[in-house]
Amino acid sequence: MTMQTTQPTYRLEQKRKITGEFPGPKSAELGARRAKVVAGGVASSVPVYVADADGGIILDVDGNSFIDLGSGIAVTSVGASDPAVAAAVSEQVGRFTHTCFMVSPYEGYIAVAEKLAALTPGDHEKRTVLFNSGAEAVENAVKVARIATGRTAVVAFDHAYHGRTNLTMGLTAKANPYKSSPAGSFGPFAPEIYRVPMSYPFREEAEIKGEDAARRAITMIEKQIGAENVAAILIEPIQGEGGFIVPAEGFLPALTAWAKEKGIVFIADEVQAGFCRTGAWFASEHEGIVPDIITMAKGIAGGMPLSAITGRADLLDAVHPGGLGGTYGGNPVACAAALAAIQTMEEQDLNGRARAIEEQVMGRLRALAGEVDIIGEVRGRGAMLALEFVQSGTAGSTKEPNAAATKAIADACLKAGVIILTCGTYGNVVRLLPPLVISDELLADALDVLEGAIREAAAA
Template structure:
């Protein structure tokens, strides 16, 4: 039996590499995993964690790695966050489940009230709670279709929205998310995304956000038609697609077109939400107020919870019983969310994310000056990525990307590879990471580039 070590904020905030990574105990446990767990559930770095907190992950071999992943932007407020832990412990001791659709409880209502208050816009809003980001996106589409009486949904190149049948159809990348799992849901259409690095090369000049929006809208009007369209669903900064930040003006232009054509504008903030980008929600950067916003990941400090929050008249278009699920808005997850939200607001984690971004952009710019394979540095707040290409070109270099990641892993830094072409290193440190650890992690990354180049 594995002993669970004490983690949370009390965990020593220092990198320690005491064995190879993965170490012998992790390798032994991974062999058990291979025998017991379906092969389709794979791991980026097969180290087995016994404690986590601040900016550190401790594995079963005693290695302590700097965490630049945060469980894919989930533990924004920190692993084993005290506000989350105390509320969860109190709730678990009271009751763990009743099903909100059968006998409701206050925690669900409190989370909905907080979301209605925190999300952009001062219009009347309502929320519904679910379990995962994919569930939230799928329910947002259901609500938009019911509200408009239309069927079509538009998504964008490089988008990622989930692993259910509908959200796989909405996701752009084939491998590993879609290959062999069709046929997919119908009435899903794809439009071109604003991708400044690659748009500018293709256009031979700088393509503005407004011009990129005109390109997308033209395709939507020709191939779908506004009168058939229920919703546009877009990540304000794309996540799995490679942390693509659209050019300024792109999102507001799309929103304006939706408003003019009674199309529901859905912001998928599953990865960007809850202080990650230096604001509570990424769409706030340009003052975009979505009709519906989907959230998950950072909402509940690591417990499974997601939400759809939207204009009250849109949310109320669905008949009674049309939304829900056995576990949606579980009382323990709701307690965790209230603890996480308390931390976000009291400790001003959006400001901490902005500060993390300033440090990362500065250090990554220095690394880029020494390595011509880094074609782009982008993102906002504590959601930063670098795109790696063959030097002097925009040809993706997934092999170099994987090699740099592997070198970083071996030296005690958790980084994630992403992007349509698997040539993006993305960085999502917990917002409570110390500046010292953050800079040390960036130093490990710099050394990884040096080692791979040699």
């Protein structure tokens, strides 16, 4: 019997509309106010200010309607104002906004933990701890791995992004702007972090199988660190900020098998890829790997700040009482939002919707890649998709990154009313993260704009 799924409903008209001056006068006024009070180190990709958002549309203060292909960096997968999330938040706010789970606990925290135990890969006994941000989740996963194993070394990968706190800056691969700039460094960083090569099929010097790419990393670990000293291997199953890099098939299973053999905790950072984004609840599922610990955030709670680590009970229970937690971790309002967001994901089959988005987008972009020579690769899974841009004529040879074209494409899309995000170690990747509730018609309109911007950049 086919499962019946509900359809998204929208408050705002799902159409793109640019009214005139860009940015408009109200956004310009807010920009001037911002410059006087907000630290310059906080940057925004888009120079317009939001008044409302719904489905696949962001409405700015000047009445412009933009198609959202960023979802607040993969956060508003169920839409920026999902009715179920809004209702759950409103109800919870009317009862209590905070007690601190470490002082006076409440059912919502437990219900979220139960749901995560059911959704994450593996049928083993699990435990969960809730926090506020992805970086917090990663830090605490490392804490758990270290205390459970009695080891200190942590292995991360080229092109990785794990956060902006001190420890997670050390785990992140890209220096500027996350770790340093021409003005100086945020360091010193936390010690006992080691970096090994990622499987990056498009940029390998020669084609290499996933198992062989894993052996390359494992050999480096064994020679330079020693497996007996490694507490954890930390990896994004699909790298996010590094360029939406999908490792070669076999890479992740080989790493997990070796980690298990050596008693190393395998941590999957699913902060960006989790919660239906790739067409599965978690990107780990695509190759059938079962991480020891999964870190989660972004799409978990429909836009409310919440993160989590879920993992093997023996690992998380190795930490002494009081060793994990935080004042706001698992806030009751955020927990209510998470339960409602997950309900929407289930009722609207957003895993299936992500796969449908992939089919719609990939067909168009791969056809375009055959016509213009600045697209080096189209890649990704579900609604976590990317185009890597190269200099004209280098796609099949040097694959020289083309950051200038990438920026020009993003700028052209924004002026036409489509918000897209860029990423990549070389600044040459456009990433597409539409809300999973976006309509086919709105997505097609956005792709028309993107295709036009790419053709224009290729002709320049």
